[in-house]
Amino acid sequence: MGREIFMRGHNWTERLHEFLLLGAKLTPEKPAVVEYQGNETGFLSYRQLQDRVVGYAKTLDELGLDVGDRVILEADTSASSIAAFLACSSRGLPFVPVSPETPAKRLQSILDTIRPSFYLQADDGRRDGIPEQVGTGRFGGSGVTIERAAAPRVRHRREIVGADPAYVVFTSGTTGRPKGVVMSHRGILAFYRGMLQHGIVGPESRVATTAPLQFDFSLLDIGLALGSGATIAPVPRSLLRWPRRFVKFLRDAEVTQVNGAPSIWRPVLRHEPAQLAELGEQIRGVLYSGESFPLPELRHLQELLPEARIVNCYGSTESIACSFTDVPRPLPEDMERMSIGFAHPGAEMTLFDDDGAPVTEPGADGQIHLRSSSLFTAYWGDPAATDQALVLDPGAPESGQTVFRTGDIATRGENGELYLVGRADSMVKIRGNRVELGEVERKAAEFAGVASVSAVLIPKEGADPVLALFVVLTPEAQKGGPFDEMGLCAFCMEDLPGYMAPQEIHVLDELPVTPNGKIDRPALREISEAAAGAGRVTAVKPASAEAAAPTSDRSGRP
Structure with a gap:
């Protein structure tokens, strides 16, 4: 079943679950998700994934939740967590992904902000102390188990429409509190359709995703794979700390496309380049995002994976991403920085100066403003921050059209392509995660x-x-x-x-x-x-595995 069939099939889909489960209609027995089961890889077909979604949705429906009620989803990326958020989508319940490693105080801040009706975590989750007014449950291969019913609700809604929130992703906020980015079904589908126009993967691809579920890059990966009729392969978080085991997973899962922040490659390039080179014919594509890729390391990766198409993905949580630019092969020796190119089909990036005047001359700085159908709806419960980001189009404010003021400063190249310069505020990215x-x-x-x-x-x-x-x-x-x-x-x-x-x-x-x-x-x-x-740096080493730098596992220690 070719990519063009999937592209045509997506024309009628209006909601997230419909888009990502199209494979259940077109290629039902094909693997949708490949993951470790013990020490071996197993898979869930598109039909099995849909069956799991239907089962989860039935249990959620029995809770009496209304369209728009929020559900916290605490899990790493897996077949079951994908089924869980698709089940939420099918019932009109915006899902709010959080990590099992989220500190209790930060989680409490998210709970206070989003006021969820239900809290779902994986079967092996260890979270307790969820407020009594919030229902709780667990999910896994055997279905959803309700531990505590949600507070009684009155259903006012009947239909799920494209403008309804599909999910809320929390990022670091300037106010000191996490900031909830609301994305509608219409917005995320507009992004998926624009992204798929680049033909980054096809139905026979197997896409490794390395981003945690609460990071919107994971939703990009899942949409890229399932939206193309391909297979998604979530890399267990624990393996990213061990380069040899990471490469072994790529081999065992027969991965052809690897997506993630540039930092996932650094330990492999240092400690296991020979093992990675053995996958030179298998891995046909790499997509990176979240931070710049040091050019020496990027050249090394090109040498080890001579057949791989490497794509530089640029964007923000507020639009998932907005450009996909192929990395030149080979990289020119005199190249100093990578272009972020042009916006994906259906979107446009323009530069404006501080006075709202367009910046068109090559080499001049301006702030990127994004016009797109895939823009977020709002920051949850924060209209002031929303108004700072979603602004009237400086080029035609009379039109009433809003654009996303990204806060990224860029210059335009001789052919119109863009190059990032820095941030207009204090936002930075650390290992692909946005940090204020x-x-x-x-x-x-x-x-x-x-x-x-x-x-x-x-x-x-x-x-x-x-x-x-x-x-x-x-x-x-x-x-x-x-x-x-x-x-x-x-x-x-x-x-x-x-x-x-x-x-x-x-x-x-x-x-x-x-x-x-x-x-x-x-x-x-x-x-x-x-x-x-001078050797006078006071270094503090976080105890969290999430913060620790990956190291070689030559010793064989777990």
Whole structure:
């Protein structure tokens, strides 16, 4: 069954579950999901996936939830978690994915914001303490088990429409609280249709997804695979820490396409390049997103996978992504940065300066504004932040059309392609995860003895960037002896995911500022570099496996 059949079949679909389960009608016995079962790989066919969705949906329907009621979904990516969110979609229940590693305080903030009716976690989940007013249940291969019924509801809705929310993904927020990005069925399907026009995979592909379920990149991967009639292969989170086991999974699952942040490749390139090279004919494609790919490492990956089409994916949670640009093969020796190209079909990226004037000259800076049918609806419960991001089209405000002001600064190349320059605010990406430095700063400022603090992402040549905190102590703390850097790190991890934990802490007499009074972040980077050169860096190592850098597993230790 060819790709063109799937493309035509998608024309009638209006809701997320219909789009992703089209394979159950066209190729029902074909593998939809491949995953580890013990030490071996097994699969769920499209028909079996649909049967699991139907079974889950039946149980959810018995809860009496109304269209629009939110369901928290705590799980890693798996056949069952895919079935769970598709079941939610089929009942008009926006799903809110969270990680099993989400700290309790951060989860509580999400619960307070989204006010879910039901909380679902995988059979092996360990979460407890869910508020009594929220129903709870578990899901797995045998179905959904209700542990505590949802509070009684009155159903007001009958139909699920394309404008209804399909899901809410929480990202780091500037206010210090997680920010819920609401995406409609219509929005996510518009993105999928635009993405599939690039022909990145076909029905015979097997797509490895390495992103956690609560990161919207996982939904990109699932849509790319199932929307193409292909097979999705979720890589167990534990394997990403061990390069040899990661490569073994790619081999055993017969993966042909690997998607993920550039950081997933660094341990493999360092420790297991020969094993990866053995898959040079098997792996035909790589898609990366979330951060820039260091060019030396990208060249190395091209050498090891000579047949692979490598695609640079750019975008934000607010639109999933908005461009897919093929990496030149080979990379020109004089190339200094990778282009993000042009928006996918059905979308357009334009540049505007601070005064709202269009930027068209090559080399001039402007902020990217995205026109697209795949834009998010709002930030849940935060109209002020929504109005800052979804703005009237600066080029034609009279039209009433809204565009997404991304906050990304870019320049235009000679042929109209775009090149990223930086951020208009303090948002950075760490291992593909979006992080607002303000959220880290607000948490650290609550620690005893901290008078003021600034968080900065420090680039490291040939390694992941490091999140550094620069701290000024209160007068009392200055008199109280050595500052407890490890205690501050542990304190931050009470609320923040591992990738947001500080890895360097510098205690300063004062924070440097620019002439206009803003924190001088370049000066802070220089302080970090000088301290590293003098061997005076105070490094704190997060205990979370999510934050730990992958290492070689040559010793065979688990």
